[in-house]
Amino acid sequence: QDAIDRKEKRSETFKTAVHGLETGTPALKTEELGRRAPQWVRDNLVTMCMRCKEPFNAIMRRRHHCRACGYVVCARCSDYKAELQYDGNRLNRVCQECYIFLTGRVVLEDREGKHKGILEKEAAEVSGRSLLCSSLQLLDKNGKGGTRGWFVIPQDDPLVLYIYAAPQDVRAHTSIPLLGYQVRDLSQGDSRHLFQLAQSRQVYTFVADTEELKRRWMRAMARSAAGITHLEEGEDADS
Numbered sequence: 001q002d003a004i005d006r007k008e009k010r011s012e013t014f015k016t017a018v019h020g021l022e023t024g025t026p027a028l029k030t031e032e033l034g035r036r037a038p039q040w041v042r043d044n045l046v047t048m049c050m051r052c053k054e055p056f057n058a059i060m061r062r063r064h065h066c067r068a069c070g071y072v073v074c075a076r077c078s079d080y081k082a083e084l085q086y087d088g089n090r091l092n093r094v095c096q097e098c099y100i101f102l103t104g105r106v107v108l109e110d111r112e113g114k115h116k117g118i119l120e121k122e123a124a125e126v127s128g129r130s131l132l133c134s135s136l137q138l139l140d141k142n143g144k145g146g147t148r149g150w151f152v153i154p155q156d157d158p159l160v161l162y163i164y165a166a167p168q169d170v171r172a173h174t175s176i177p178l179l180g181y182q183v184r185d186l187s188q189g190d191s192r193h194l195f196q197l198a199q200s201r202q203v204y205t206f207v208a209d210t211e212e213l214k215r216r217w218m219r220a221m222a223r224s225a226a227g228i229t230h231l232e233e234g235e236d237a238d239s
Contacts, residue, residue: 034084034102038070045168049074051095053171068098121172123164126154132220137207138163139194146207153178153220158229161221176204178224185218197221 050071080099127133139146150164162172186194193214197204208214
């Protein structure tokens with residue numbers, strides 16, 4: 001199953017992400033829940049439940065869609081039924097949050113008041129307010145393999161690089177504080193667009209899809225590494 005999961009991640013296409021976040025799933029307004037059919041978030045855009053943030057797998061945690069908001073959720077988080085006006089007031093499978101809103105009932109597992117940790121920032125949310133976001137590959141230490149994911153420097157946290165497995169995940173799997181790092185250009189004969197973040201013995205090597213995207217990331221990371229947290233009037237985020 002691990003091999004299948006890795007194959008699925010590698011097969012995901014992020015090429016259009018260079019030109020902006022490709023969601024195609026506008027969220028419903030709160031007052032529209034249950035009254036209008038949602039556009040479902042595509043399965044291949046998430047690797048974890050969009051409610052409890054637990055990773056999906058084929059056996060214990062399968063993907064389901066909330067019929068009210070369209071989120072991809074696990075079986076535990078979608079184990080609720082509510083009447084939906086757009087479906088003739090028939091009972092449909094919904095997530096816990098939509099169940100509470102639509103029925104007014106309180107459930108014991110409600111986690112609404114739980115404080116979000118540093119990694120619990122939704123990829124789509126921070127990407128919409130980011131200095132730079134796109135798909136990149138982070139190579140392992142021997143440079144022969146690596147992890148492809150969705151990388152974001154948020155406007156409200158400009159000194160940190162957040163790394164998501166997919167562009168609509170609701171939780172980052174890791175983050176890198178950028179302050180104090182050096183940004184290095186790597187020229188390679190194999191046409192890969194490589195660059196590095198280096199500080200003391202800690203080195204991260206990235207691969208961008210294009211040379212232009214590489215230059216944009218190098219500029220953005222250099223600004224963050226230098227502690228620049230704001231933009232001058234009329235200045236682009238990655239200029």
